[in-house]
Each structure stands twice: as structure tokens, then as C-alpha cells.
Amino acid sequence: MYSYTYDKETGGILLNSFPQAFSKEPRPVYSKELDIYGFDSYWNYEQNDDKPYMWAEANNFYYRGKLVAQVKGGTFFTKPEIIIIDEPEANSLPLKAVDLDLMVLKNKALMESLTATTIKDVFNTFSKYENKVDIFHVSFSGGKDSVVTLDIVQRALPHNKFVVIFGDTGMELPETHQIVEYTMDYCKKNGIEFYVAKSHLTPSESWRMFGPPTSTVRWCCSVHKTTPQLLLLKDILDKDNFTEMAFVGVRADESVRRRSYDYISYGTKHCGQFSCNPILYWNSAEVYLYIYANKDRLRLNEVYKRGNTRAGCLVCPMSTNRNDYLNYRCNPNQTKILTDMIFDLNCSEKDNTPEKISYVENNGWKARKNGRDLKIALKDYDESVIGKELSITFKNHDNSWRQWLKTLGQVLPTDNQNEVRIMIKDEVKGLKIIELENQYITIIASNDPTTINVLFLKNLRKILRKSHYCVACKVCQANCKFGNLSFDDNGKIAISDNCIKCGQCLDINTGCLVYKSLWLSKGLGNMDKKRTLDCYAAHGPKIEWFQEFVKLGDDFSKNNSLGSAQKPMFNRFLKDAGIIDEKCNRTNLGEKLVNSELQDLSIWALMLVNLSYTPQVGWFVKSFNFDSLISRNEIVALLSNMPEIKDSALKAIPPTLKRISSLPLGKLGFGTNDKATKELGGLSFYRTAWQDVDAKVILYSLYKFAEACGDYYQFTLTRLMDTTVESDGVSPVQIFGLDKDVMTGILKGLATNYPDYISVSFTLDLDNINLRQEKTSADVLDLF
Template structure:
């Protein structure tokens, strides 16, 4: 099933009331009871309202395209209810909906490092109506995608001088419209075409008060269903209850619903060390104003410590979530709720395909004592905002300063366009991160483009990013990220027993390595650690301080044994005391030592759960040159 098909299963139909000029999730307006017009938004369709700062930013982007404020006022007046719909582009992009019509796309051009406007549908109709920049009337019976319009086809036009600009096009009869890219020499490459339409403009001024009334029945139904869901989940699990509170809009709505269902409930805030100061302050003030207990899962400096070992996090290398988010939460839950806890979270299906496919109640393998449940799983961002305004609740002020998403400000899931808002608010943070990335790129020969185009956000570049990288001559043979351990001089001698030879380069903290080996079997070592030996039921492993080792195994399980040993090497050598293994040990057999963790030999049952609960090991093992060989 494609991403679009997944989202279509969970996204509600969006309509627009032409009299009230507001969006409605029903075929009839809840305010005037009149008919509505269907708005065909691009999946995922998680529409959100544009606030004052958003509209000013949109108008500036339109001005950069039209270079005429009168045209901007015509296309996007300040007094309209505007929706934004996040869509798939190489970077940040939104569908702009005004008067119930799609005006076009606002997207961040990573090569030019600026926001651009791409007119579509009603935007194209408006350009053709005004005959302003840029447009072309063509003497063709039809226009279609990828077709190149030549000068001989154009009967009337106002064309740009620069390649890459967008041009509205129409057949002479106006029965077909489209958008094209100017490719030079009076030629246009058609990007998209559709049936022609007249420019639609509604005089009525919509606002939030009207939108709330127009959607009152949906909001009531959503609230009642969510409260009923909360009560049923509480009865089912019979656990202490908390609300996971990030300081964002979704967790705020979740708190309100839980409060209505259950009364005052503690809130849990995960301070990753990467939250913007405004968010930290908002959470503290919210807890004080509402008289609720605030539990803080504080990661301290763990992210920064792990960063020096692991390198920058990436979308396909998210060690940061385990170190700065999941481990601190697990540690707090183990202390405060040793028997487990039920956490209501602000997860929504339209945020990603993974969340769209997620059950409404679940457990995370890294948070084994938490049952998570989402009362707002099938709400849109617009539902959330209408509900918050209806309840007259103050939201995080960052939303009204151009921020769409909150949380870790340098999350690898962030788009470069979204980082612009952070740079505007906290330039010192973005400067620090950019300087760090430049230093890392220089040390590992990754090139300036790796930083400039945000390629650091992936270990393996996706197709659209790969095309940009190739354009600028960037080719990464092997991503260098991960703790600096490697296996060299590797050799396998088949037979009975199988003998495996090699050297673990980068191994350190041998006393911790020796201690952790106890999870595999009986460990013998000289007092000077000249050689460490561990015996399992069918294998013997010997290693010297230099890292040179011999593994003798009577069975084909030697791959699994060596993988466990290498995981222990990462854990011992580069532990940042995130606490993940401590939290995952069912026997409480792991404690903190001076530079790492230690196994209590009297409590350890050698279950091995801790060995692959370590984010340093889990995310570093795949970089080993023998990792694929060890896959069982």
C-alpha cells in the first residue's frame, strides 16, 4: 500500500462554506446550515490554520514572485481564513488554501536557500485573469505534463528572464490550464495541467470564532469519543495515569481531554536538552497555573556526550531518541512507577505513515513499563486548534512566531526551511550546530555541500536528495558515523571447532568489558588483564589488551556469540550512562560505575536483554565491515 493510500484511509473529507468562508469537516456548515464545497487537498491532508506571522511570511514569498503588493493583496488578503497543508517536497512545503481554493505551493528551495511560490489552480486562474507575471497563452489543442512549449506555440505571454521560474499557461479557449517551468529561449516545460477554471474569490471574512461554530458538531463528537476512549483504557489497564506533555498543541489537547475524563493528572515532560527555552518555560508555567504535578525526565548533557562519540544523528540513524528521550523517560518511570504506568500521548495518524498504521494503544520496546494510548489519534491539526481556541486555552507562543513543529530543534527530521524559524528566533543555536557540522564534515572529508544542503540528516540519501548531491559532486562511499570501533585482520577457519581470529580496534575500558562479558558465560582474567577469557556452553573466547582475539566454537552459533561480544565492546568502551540497559534489566542487576555500567554477578541471569538495549551499540554495530557476515 502506498503512502497516499495509507493516508486516504484515515484523512477526513475537507469542505468549505462559501458564505462563512471557513473550512468545515461536513457537507453542511454547522453555523449557517448551508451547503459546502469539497476541497481536494493533497494527502496526508493534515491541514492547519495559518496564523498572523504565517500569513505575513506567505505574503512576502508571494511578493518575491509577483514583485507587486497589489497583486499580493488580490491573491492573499490579510483578512482571510487561510489553511496550510504540509506536502511532500525535497524540503519543507505547504499547500496554500484561500477561499476554499488551492492558491499554490509555498516551498523551501534548498539550493537557493529561500522560500518560493509555485502557483496552481486558483493561483494560475488569478494570474491569467490579471495577465501578470508570469503567464503564456498557447495555440495548442491541449497541454500535458512534460510537453515542451516552443516560441511558435505562444500567442501572448509575459515570460521571465531567468530559467527555473514558474509560468501559468492556458490554451486560447481557456479550457485547459497548467503550470510550466521556464527553460530559456521562450520555451516552457509543462509540469502539470488541468481543466481550466475561473478565478474564485469570496468577499466574506472568516475567522476562528466562525470556524469553531461551523465545526461545533464535529468538535463535540471528537471530544465525547476521546473522553469515552480514555475512561475505557483506564478501566482496562488499572495502572497509574500520566499525560506525556511536550509543550506542543497535541499534548495540550490531550491533557484537556484527560482532565475532563479523570480530573487532575500528573504530566511528564521529557527535557532532552534540545528543547527551545520558550518551550521549557511554557511547560513549567502551565503546570503551575493548572496545579498539576510536573514530572521531568531530564536527559541533562547526554545528547552532547553521545554526539562526540556517535556523530550527528540522522533520520535513519536516530540514536538521539534513545539517549535523550526514551532512556530518561524509562529511568523516571522505573523510579516513580515500578509496576508500570498508563501514558496518554498526543499522537495523531496524519503525522506520518508509521503513526497512521499504529494501533491506538501500544507499547514501545524501549519503554516496556509504559502502556501508551492516544485519544486524538484521528484528529487533524485543524481539529486541535479549533478545540484549543474553543476551550480558550493558551498554547505555546512559538506557534505564533512561525513554528509549525516543536520538540528537539535540531531533530534530523527537521526540514531546512523549518530551521529558518529557529535561526530567526535563536541564531546562536543554529550557528553552534552549523559550526559543529562543518567541523565534523572537515574531519571526515564529507565536503561543504554535506552541511549546506542538510545531507547530514541521512546516512543513506533518498532519491531527491541524491540528485542534488550528484549535481554538486558529492558522493559518500561509506558514512563514517558510529562509535570508533572496527574489526580488522578478520579470518574464519571452518572445522570442528570453528576458529575465528581478528582484532577489535578501538577497544578500551577493559575492566568494564570484562565485567559485561559475564552476561555471556564464565569469565576468567588475570589480575593485570593480560588476557580475558569467557566460556559458554560450546565456545571459548580469548582477547588481549591489544584487541586481538580468538573465538573457538563447536557450533554454528559463533556469529551470534561474536555479535554479542562486539556489542559489549561498544557498551564498555563508549558508555554515556544513558540508563537504557539499567532500565531494561528485569533483575535490577546493572548499576553505574565511574565510566560505565557494571553487572551485579549475584543478580544477573544472563538473559542478554541489556546487550541490545544500548543505543550506542545498536546504532554502531551496522557500520562494522563484518556486520553483514554476522547477520543470522
């Protein structure tokens, strides 16, 4: 909201009346944090946490506006390094604490204006939605933002018009529970109902069922927070079909993703529910000022006094390395319970080896995308397309799959025990049932690519994944707004015959969160399995080599300046990119690259599509997400888990990826590179979506996808968006980072402009894509 400066008079923060360009998320620094890092060996100060001594922005420490120190690094088991930049006080005089009272007074006018506006917005939201929702609740976490949000709401609304719910994950920091107990007592005294929602599964149970949560497989929030809260609200209201509005302490400055949030949203946190973010546009300076200004009733969570930037879980895949260190340093016993499970469940390294410690220290566990590294990921579930049939083999747990069939359509009676017939939209679907040994079953369905059948097969996969992997986490039950789905005390599912087939219980990524976490890749798909990931050795391509390739033309093979080891590697890269053929002659795409003199980004984008079907580039685009930092150490940690990767490859692949990202490919979705701190390996990458997309490139990528999938020319946008599905084809979503709305617009435009190549159908919840089988990816190149 407001910009700020550091105030030398108070040692605090001073808001300015003009808005901020961006926030550096300042936070107060107390003696407890200074002690943990070891600043007591350098500076003179009292060990008193009544008031902060300075402020920090990320790893930079400011004393009365002067940058005095930095901390570098830090992981679970490694202490950050201190860098002293300047003396806070001359001649080692004692540090002066921040004058909180004067700081609050000097910011009073702006804070009162901001607070009044926020309270008014909350009340107006309540008035607008009072007759549209069944209940309002404040989602309380014990962090500073939720403390402020709750206080704003209780000042804006009558206390009998909302409730407070704390989602107890069982993994919170002990200091958070102190805040919860204090807030619970405050609410009781002020007539505000306070509830605690908790999963029936303990973290020890859920982690051993799902595997540790990761940055891409964040099952923990659904299982331990959202689902318990929704089930609790059903009990409070004594109804299944309800609509709620949650007041949430989300702020835009917390992350790039949250910057895109709206003040009020529907269905973003949970399907069918509203969310309101009262302090969405506040920065951290304003949050701390509000707490200090209202210290008569508000408490600051002690975790902030030791240096944590957030009061989340003890071990979180979204946490920073420095927070990991602080949690392990200050709460070793509680944190060790969870880190020990990461060690115990990991099967990629031998016990107590440096590599296994590195897997945790360098965030290999946070980057896990499937069950490959987990001991609990069993290879007893299989989906295969054989000819014109889809075959799925799974374990039959109490015939739960027959219960799940009710969500697809009307199950018709039949005398044949080896057949199931289902009526879906006036069309009967038949399934063949083959019973195997040890309670396993194979179900076979027609793989006919009609619109209805494509949707049917998508949902059939989901229910059979649920049947095989179900641990009764109750996320599906929470999704059902009509009370037609429940689990008994033994985890057995029951679905009522009254099921209306709304599909909400199936609207979970991949169908089942356990499946998403434990599924196993079958390899490199149609990529050349004979080639190693280290396919360019230590000789990644340079833009200068491409410039020579264009300038010298046919003479390049004889007159280039490349070394004897560089030339064959560059030729390999050109072949992989589709620029030259096996005889080193320029291809159609190669001619286009030369004619464009390297200036046409669409040509580079076509090259990136081709490269995505080769081992190294294909592995990179499939392994790492967009809009998140990718460190060299993270890359090495993932590669180390692959037995075929040699030590020489661990050294060669990151610099090769750096060279590739330095080409124009970097800005098209592959990712750009930058220097990084030593603890990150000195190198980092960052993937951002291609902005000025050429729709014809996407058309080319769709044909490449279809050809790689065995000439399967009909598929859905939903399938392209689901990057967890094992496939020989590489989705343009993985290559270029395009979201669903962008893809939808591109596909509609392609269908209009190139009807001889593609048609699409986005009606009645269908999102079918049909490519013309008589066309090929080579034909698409002629459009350029």
C-alpha cells in the same frame, strides 16, 4: 477522522459527518508566517497574530477555499520561493481573518461527539489497565498534539491517577518552553503532578560523542527522551521493575509509519511498557479545532504561527527543509549551535567550501548511515573472522568488558589470565585474551556455527562494542528492569552478580548506539573493487533494449539498434544481472528471461539479487532506506563524500539509476522514480517493499548471501534484519524491504517446501537459518 471542506463564511474549516479518505493535514496561517515568506509585498493584511488569515496544506495556501499561493523550496540557509496563483481579495482589499468563534460553533456537534468518544476510550483504557500498570503518564512535548492529549486525559481521569512528563532534550524551540511553563502552572493549579525529564548529557556533549543524529541513526530520542523519562519514573516509583502506560499524542496521519500504529501497544516505544494513543485517528483539522474551542485553558505553540508543521527540535533529521529554514530564520543563534556542530564534525569536505554547505543544505548529514563522514569515527575497533575463529580488538576501559560478561552467563574461575570461561545453558564457552599495547585487547572465540554458539557470538559482539564505545548515555541502564546495571558519576559501569541474564540491556540495535553511529564500512565487500560506481557511464538500460534482446535472440549482437557507446554498457548490465556470461552467451537465467518474454517478475527479482553485488546497484540498495523520499541532491551529496567519484559520475549516476528504476526492477524493491522540485534536484526515488514475494527468490538470495560471506551457510534472521552489520553479503531485507514477520513466514515455508535446501529453527528465542552446503545458488535457479 472526519473529512473537511473550507468554509467561505468563516474562512475556516468545516467538518463533514463522513470519514476522510486521507488527510492533507491542514494548518492555520497567521500573519507572522506571511511576513517571513514576504507575502506582505503582495497582499494587504494586519500584522496581528490573534487569528489566522488562511489555511495551508503542505506548501499550498488556501484563502476561503481558493488556492492563492504556493511556496517552493527552502533549506537552512535559503529562503523559499513564493508563487502567487490568485488574489485572495479583489482590488488588493485587506484580508479577512478567520472567524474562529463562528468556526468553532459550526463544528461544535461533531467535535463534541469526537471528544466524548475519545474521553470515553481513555477512561475505559484506564479501567482496563489500572491493575496491570504501576503508573500512567502523559508524554508531553509542547506540540499541539500533546496539548490536546493531555487535556483529553485530564478530563477523562482523576488528577491523582496520572502524571505529566516533559522530555526536555535541550534542543527544543524557545517557544516550546513557553508552552511548557504555562502547562506546568496549569497542572500545579489543578492538582496534576508535572515532571521534567532531562539527560545528564547536554546536546553539545552527546552530538560530539555520537555524531549528529540522522534519519537512520536516531540515537537522540533514546538518549534525550526515552531514557531520562524511564529513569525518572524509576525514581518516582522508587522501584526498578515497573510497568507504565504512556498516553502519547501520536496521530496516524502524521506519517506512513505512524499509520500502522495501534491504539494500544506494548513494547513498541520501549521494551516492557504500554503506549496508548488517544488521538491516533484525529486529523490536524480536529486538533486545531479542539484547541480553538478550549482557548480558555489551552494555548497554541507560537511555532505554528510562524509556519512550522511540528514543534520538535531546532535541528532534526526528520524535519522538512522548510521547517529547517523557519527554525534558522526565527531562532538563528540557538539553531546555529547545532548546525555548526554538523560542519565541525564533518570530515568529508574542506572547511567553508560550497560542498560542505551543500552537505547540510541538501541533507547529506541526514542520510549518514555510519561514521564515514565524521572526524570522531576512529578506526580502532575491529571484528574479523579468521579461519574458524572470531577475533575482536577493542580498547580496555577500566575492565568494563568483564562487567559486561555477567550479562552473558556465569563467569567461571580460572588460573589462566589469558583465558575466560563462561557457563551458558550448561555449556562452557572459552575466550582467548591477548593484551596489546596502549590498553587494547584482542579476544578470540570459536566461530563454530552451532545454535548456542551463534547466539553467544552475537551477544559477545554486542558487549565488546559497548565496552569500547560506551559514553554512559544510560540507555542500557534504563533497559534493565531489575536494577542490576548502573553507572557512577564518572561513567564507570557496575553490573550486579544478581544479573538474571534477561538480555534487555543487550536489546539495542547493534548493541550500542554509539557504535551504530560511528562504525566504519570496510568498502564494497565482495563487489568488484576494480570497477567504479559509475559502471554504466551515462547509458543506463532501457526496457526497449531488453525487448530487442528478447525479440532478436541470437541475432541481437549484430542487428540491434543500440549506439556504439550504448551496446557495451548494456552488455555490462546484462552480465551484472546474470543474463549473459563473459562471452556474451545467454546463461541459464538469461534463457529463462527470454522464455518469459520479460513477463515473469520473479526472473527480474533474481536479476536484482545479482545486481545488488555490483558497485552501482549495490551501493544504492545499501545506502537508502525504504518508505522515504530519496532526492537527486541527496544522492549527489552522498556521492560527493566519496573521493573516488569524479564530477562526471555525479552527473551520470542519478539518470542511470532513473533508467534502472524504470525497469520492472523498480517495483520489486529497487525503487520507483518521479519528478521533483528544483531544490530536490528535479528527480526523486521512493523504495517500497516487494509485495507479491516469490519465496524461491529469497532462497536464491540467501545462497548468494552465504556464498559472498565465504560459504558461511549458517546464520540468523536477526543478522539478516540488522542491515548495519558490515558484510560482503547483501541481505534480502536490504534488497526487497521485507520486515521480520514476512521473512519469518517465508523462511518457514521454504523449510517445509524445500527441505533439501534449507532448515530453520525459531524456538527458545533462536532464529537460526541453515542452508545445505552441498547446494549452490545455481542449483536454486533450477527450481524456476
